[in-house]
Amino acid sequence: MNGRDTGLQIFSAGIFKNNPILVQILGICSTLAVTNSLRNTLVMSIALIFVCAFSSGMVSLLRKLIPGRVRMMAEIMIISTGVILVDILLQAKMPEISKQLGPYVGLIITNCIVMGRCEAFALSNPPHLAALDGIGSGIGYSLVLIAIAFIREPLGSGTLWGFQIMPGWWxxxxxxxxxxxxxxxxxxxxxxxxxxxxxxxxxxxx
Amino acid sequence: MQQINLELFGLFFASIFTGNILLTNYLGMCSFLGASREVKTAFGLGLAVTLVMGITTPLCWLVYYLILKPYDLYYLRFIIFIIVIAAFVQVAEICIERISEKLYHNLGIFLPLITVNCAILGACLFMEIRHYNFAQSVVYGFGSGIGWMLAVIAMAGIRQKMAKSRVPQPLAGAGIVLIIAGIMAIAFTGFSGVL
Structure with missing residues (x-):
C-alpha cells in the first residue's frame, strides 16, 4: 500500500484482491466452526467486521503513543475490549445465538486477520483509512463465511435461514x-x- | 473412585480423538497450516502447544473460579485468559532458556507463536463453558494438546510423502491440506464408536 491509495481502493482491496481467507489463507480458525447455519454465520460476520474496524481504528489512533516493544500486547488488549463489547451485546440482545456461538465469539481475539490488519496497516496509517481497511477485510472475510454457510446449511440440514428449502425426497x-x-x-x-x-x-x- | 477415574479417562480419550480441538473445532488452523511442512517442526510446535495448553487450562480455571467468579468480574474473562496465557508463555520461555539450551532451541522458538494460537484460548473458553471441575480441566488441557500434536504430526507426515505427487496447480498448498484435514477429521470421528 502506498500513500496514493484512495479510501475506496483500500476498502475494496480487503474484499477482493487481498481477501484474507482465500488469498492470504489467514484466520480460518474460528471461521469454519459457525458455518453450518446461515444465521449464526451472519451474526458472527457482523461481530468480526465491528471488531476489525474498531481495533484497527483504535490502534491507528494510538499508534504514536504505543511503544514498539509492547505493541503486540497493547493490540491484544484493544482487540479484547472490542470483543467484550460484542459479547455483552450478544448476551443481552440475542441470548440464544450467543449460546450457540459459544466460545467462538471470544476466539475473535486470536483471529489472525484482526491482529494482522492492525500490524500490517493500522500501525502506519491514519485512523479513518485504518478503519476502512478493517471494514474491508472484515467484509471480505464475511463473504467467504457466508458462501460456505450457503452451501453447508441446505446440503446438511435441508434448510436455509431455518426455513425448509429442500424438497421432501432430499x-x-x-x-x-x-x-x-x-x-x-x-x-x-x-x-x-x-x-x-x-x-x-x-x-x-x- | 473407580467411577471418577473412568470418567476422566473418557474425557481424556474424547479430547484427543472424537473431540479433537483441531479437527472438530477448527482451532489452531493457522499454525497447523504453517507448521505442517516438516515432521520435525510439527513435533516441536506440538510439544510446545501440549505443554502450554496442559498448564494454562488449569491455571485459567484457578483464576476464573478463585478471582473472577467471587468478585463478579465474569465479563473480563477474555482479557484475563489472554493475559494468563501470554504471561505463562513468557515465563516458560525464560525458564526453558535457563534450564536447557538444547531444549530452548528445539522448543523455545515456537513459544512466542503460541500466545496467539486460537487453540489455547479455545481450550480455556471451552473449559469455562462446559463447567469442568479442576481435575477435568487438567485432563482436558493435556488431552487437547496431545490431540493437536497428533493431528499436526500426522499432517506433516502426509505432506512430506505428498511432495512428489502431482496435485492440480490451483489446489496445491492450502487447498489440498484442507481436503486431507477433512479426511483426517472423518477418521478421528470414527473413534466415537469406542466410547
Whole structure:
C-alpha cells in the first residue's frame, strides 16, 4: 500500500484482491466452526467486521503513543475490549445465538486477520483509512463465511435461514453439518477461486 | 473412585480423538497450516502447544473460579485468559532458556507463536463453558494438546510423502491440506464408536 491509495481502493482491496481467507489463507480458525447455519454465520460476520474496524481504528489512533516493544500486547488488549463489547451485546440482545456461538465469539481475539490488519496497516496509517481497511477485510472475510454457510446449511440440514428449502425426497448429508464438511467446502472454494485467478497469480499474492 | 477415574479417562480419550480441538473445532488452523511442512517442526510446535495448553487450562480455571467468579468480574474473562496465557508463555520461555539450551532451541522458538494460537484460548473458553471441575480441566488441557500434536504430526507426515505427487496447480498448498484435514477429521470421528 502506498500513500496514493484512495479510501475506496483500500476498502475494496480487503474484499477482493487481498481477501484474507482465500488469498492470504489467514484466520480460518474460528471461521469454519459457525458455518453450518446461515444465521449464526451472519451474526458472527457482523461481530468480526465491528471488531476489525474498531481495533484497527483504535490502534491507528494510538499508534504514536504505543511503544514498539509492547505493541503486540497493547493490540491484544484493544482487540479484547472490542470483543467484550460484542459479547455483552450478544448476551443481552440475542441470548440464544450467543449460546450457540459459544466460545467462538471470544476466539475473535486470536483471529489472525484482526491482529494482522492492525500490524500490517493500522500501525502506519491514519485512523479513518485504518478503519476502512478493517471494514474491508472484515467484509471480505464475511463473504467467504457466508458462501460456505450457503452451501453447508441446505446440503446438511435441508434448510436455509431455518426455513425448509429442500424438497421432501432430499436426504440430508450428515457430513456437511459435521466438521469434515467445512474442510471440503472450503477446499473446493479455494480451488475454484484460484483457478480463476490463475493467470494473475503473481499479482495477487501479497 | 473407580467411577471418577473412568470418567476422566473418557474425557481424556474424547479430547484427543472424537473431540479433537483441531479437527472438530477448527482451532489452531493457522499454525497447523504453517507448521505442517516438516515432521520435525510439527513435533516441536506440538510439544510446545501440549505443554502450554496442559498448564494454562488449569491455571485459567484457578483464576476464573478463585478471582473472577467471587468478585463478579465474569465479563473480563477474555482479557484475563489472554493475559494468563501470554504471561505463562513468557515465563516458560525464560525458564526453558535457563534450564536447557538444547531444549530452548528445539522448543523455545515456537513459544512466542503460541500466545496467539486460537487453540489455547479455545481450550480455556471451552473449559469455562462446559463447567469442568479442576481435575477435568487438567485432563482436558493435556488431552487437547496431545490431540493437536497428533493431528499436526500426522499432517506433516502426509505432506512430506505428498511432495512428489502431482496435485492440480490451483489446489496445491492450502487447498489440498484442507481436503486431507477433512479426511483426517472423518477418521478421528470414527473413534466415537469406542466410547
Amino acid at each position: 436426504q440430508n448429508w450428515a457430513i456437511m453439518v459435521m466438521a469434515p464438511g467445512a474442510f471440503f467446502v472450503m477446499a473446493v472454494l479455494i480451488w475454484i477461486i484460484k483457478s480463476f485467478h490463475h493467470g494473475e497469480e503473481c499479482a495477487c499474492s501479497k
